[in-house]
Amino acid sequence: MAKHAQLLEGPIGPALARLAVPMGLGIVFIIAVDLADTYYVSMLGTAELAAMSFTFPVVSLVFSVVMGVSIGATSALARVIGAGDEQAIRRLATHAIMLAVLIVLLISGLGLATQDAVFTLLGAKPELLPLLRAYMTIWFLGAVFLVVPMMGMAAIRATGDTRTPMFIMMAAAVANLVLDPIFIFGLGPVPALGLRGAAIATLLARSITLLLALRVLRREDLLDLHWPSRAELRRSWWSILSVGLPAAITNVLTPVATAALTWLIARHGTEAVAAYGVGSRVEGLLLIAPMALGAALTPFIGQNWGAHHEDRVARGIVLARNFAVAWGAGAWIVLALGGNHLADVFTDDPRVAELVHTYLWIVPLSYGASGLVSVASAAFNAVDKAVRSTALSALRTLVLAIPLATLGSTLLGLPGVFIGIAGATVLSAGLAYLWMRGLTRPVSRGGQVHLEGASPAVDVALQALVRGVSDLADVDVHPTRQRALGFFVGQRELGHVHHRGQLDMAFPPEVRDQLVREGKVDHHRIVHDSCWVTHRLEEEADVPEAIWLLHLAHALLRLAREPGPAERELEGLQPSDALRQSIARARARWLAAA
Template sequence: MRNAPFLVTLERLYSPDKRVSVKQAAHTDLLTQPIGATLRKMTLPMIMGMIMLMTFGLVDTFFVSLLGTEELAAISFTFPVTFTLISLNIGLGIGASATIGRYMGAGNHFVAKEFGTGALMLSALLVGGLALIGLFTIEPIFRLLGADDAQMVHIKDYMIIWYGAGVALALPMVGNSVLRASGDTKTPSIVMAAGGLVNAVLDPILIFGFGPIPALGIQGAAIATLIAWLSGCVYILYLLALKRRLILPRLLNLSEFKMTSKEILRIGLPASAANMLTPIANGVLTAIVATYGAEAVATWGVGNRLESIASIVILALSMTLPPFISQNFGAENIQRVKRSYTLCIRFVLLWQLLIFVVLWLASPLIGQIFAEEREVAELIQVFLMIVPLGYGLQGVVILTNSSFNALHKPMSAMILSVVRFFVFYVPVAYLGSLLFELKGLFWGAVLANLLTAAVAFIWFERMINRQQQNQREEVVTS
């Protein structure tokens, strides 16, 4: 493999009796089984777990909405900021998964275990530092996003607690990536669902009070999240270190940490940066939407959360396709990489078209459920009759981005994200708002997804075809 010098250096840190043989470590499920059946087997547990998690997230939004429009608008303002921390976790998980999956595909579980340990340590340090910075910059950041004095009170109550929850979330998220890299998608689904369930049970108790527990309002929602992910943090460490032994049951020393971090960050930093573009772009659009009033911001916040549940299959595939690609890339099976990508793209386009029809028909009912005020309910209905049309196209971009990372092409993934948000999404949506106000912004988002999907698909097809050509040339010359 191209990283052989790195591998040799890492192995020298340990005695030979700690190594795992290639035969013993070989993982064949993702390398030999039928592509469609394998991806379906991996994705279905992820879908179920994410449905429960996202549903509980919507329950969170629902309970906060009962406090009033200002509270709902306040929690809508927090989405771009909270997603920044989550994006860092996602990026580090991508770096860990791509690297671990590649070494597993090549038959070297010894190195995979070191990367799992290093990834968890790295995520705790980086997310903790970012959360600390966020804690001291709450007011200036949310003022830039357009929050007013009334909303700022609720935002502070929520974010002071949530930053702690964000750090607690780091280990379960990256730990789940380690599990998925090994081909296990069922356990991460259970971890996500359990965390969401704890959050959903605690939400009404802490928000509205119960018995001796006082009503904590929007701060109660943040505390519920903190408790949920602290529980997940303890469990994932036990599972990885003691039960599955996918990581070391100890911290890495400085030399080990530097060695593993370098490789993880080579993919993880561009992936994190690319993921952080999402809250930045949404922050810009939230500021634009804020010019139409608190009702529009509330609509945008509800729409973003509904988008998560409507795109559940895309999000699940974006977690299961990369380890499949990484392991086959490590095994130098480029044809299976290409076939899996094409199969997933065709599926998400058809599936999300069906989802759009369902949301279009159900939009009046959904608007009434998530808003007490008539104006907000009507705006939610308009959102659902337009924006979901672009979810399938957005899925093409998301899956292409995750496939680039799985192939150890993090800069390609990052450039695609920049093109997506700042060449198409923000400019086209903003232009639409200038021409046709809020409805024009919604249609602009759909058009932007169409343009970006075309770029993403053509780019990936050309790249994978070059990979195949290079592989054929290497066979001929050898």
């Protein structure tokens, strides 16, 4: 097992809780910093507060894109960690940081060149442009302190460590809270810099996250300092962006839909917009838990998917789904009973309070469905099916929410808008549930050996292979979810045979490379940068070597637990001298890591 793979064994519920709680606290720290920034800037005056408000859409857009790409990095890295290839882990983590630097150059260059035009398009008056330039020029020049730490913390989360990123974000939040008043209002030798001071304080606080993230990456041996080839970068960046780009689009769709819904609600008056704003903020707080759980699923599912622990993937998704639905139901009960009192906390306008209560009666009915969609999106991102996540988001926001809210507005007024929003979430959750069935279907333990869709020749070879490993008493043979038959020792998979006649197996990189050189296996046809390899099993003549390979995988798995019997098993396989040496190198690496 790779030293970074922390999520492949043990109880699933506690593992998800250990991942989710720090993520939830990290979200709270981010919200606290945003609120503090807004509070201090509001003390400067209306113009400065208006300028800060105009920066929100631009900053949110950049944040959404970077967050999406960092989700791709977490997903890709978690799968490689699960597969157990330490070299590929370091390579991919380093290439993710290099991708972050490229993103910084694009964001900074584009932002500095277009900021006046963008803010004018957003409706900023000419007198606000100098304030906006003062803030955003510093922000764009300091984008490296936002983007690179986010990518670094994504790599750390992929290992299953979410506490360290939480502490890094906490340090940044505390620094921001301390530095904001110093640079905005001045203190001692530091002059009062106003809105520009807020940007400088944020930049300095973010620089702390950069230094801490790089230090942790170095400490955890997640950096590979050799200069990569273009082919290596291309493979790594594609594995990140194949999830990251759809995830970024998914993130961007939500504020777009929110803007459209705000415009629709504004037709019902200022009180309606105020009520929607209050309801949305309450919703944001109540959905932190399912959001954090969804984020926790990405490293958990990614590692177990990469290790082909599909049973753990299924149980993890079911647990998360059930929690999200239960949390949503509980939140609705609390809001239904206490909505009046909560509305009074945010406003003393009776009409606004009435509309807030209406919102908190209707929309929270869909919170369980919203949690289910979050779980589904995280699961699809983790298994490299991010296009489904984007499709779910587009369906929920553009295809359903806006048309249904418009129809509801016409028929029922403002309550109809809220019903349309909730209905869109419930309908998209139904599709998410159907799409997830393939990931949550229980793995059979019935000892079947027939493989659906296999040709007669592959079927005969498969029967012979199963008989050939029958002497390994601790090996369990059962179907997996992908029309494949797996060979397991407990929860650990030795390999699996696809219906087309490929035996896929995972070996330490030293052993993998030697087996490839000896012509016993080929690099995996899809997952190039991992420990997985392929042996053809198309006819009975391919069976003896397949049996030998499964025995080799079995012996290597036993080396750490039962070195004596494992060494005798290896001797019986009569490996070549070069293969013996590669096994010795792998074993030395395991001992050093331990």
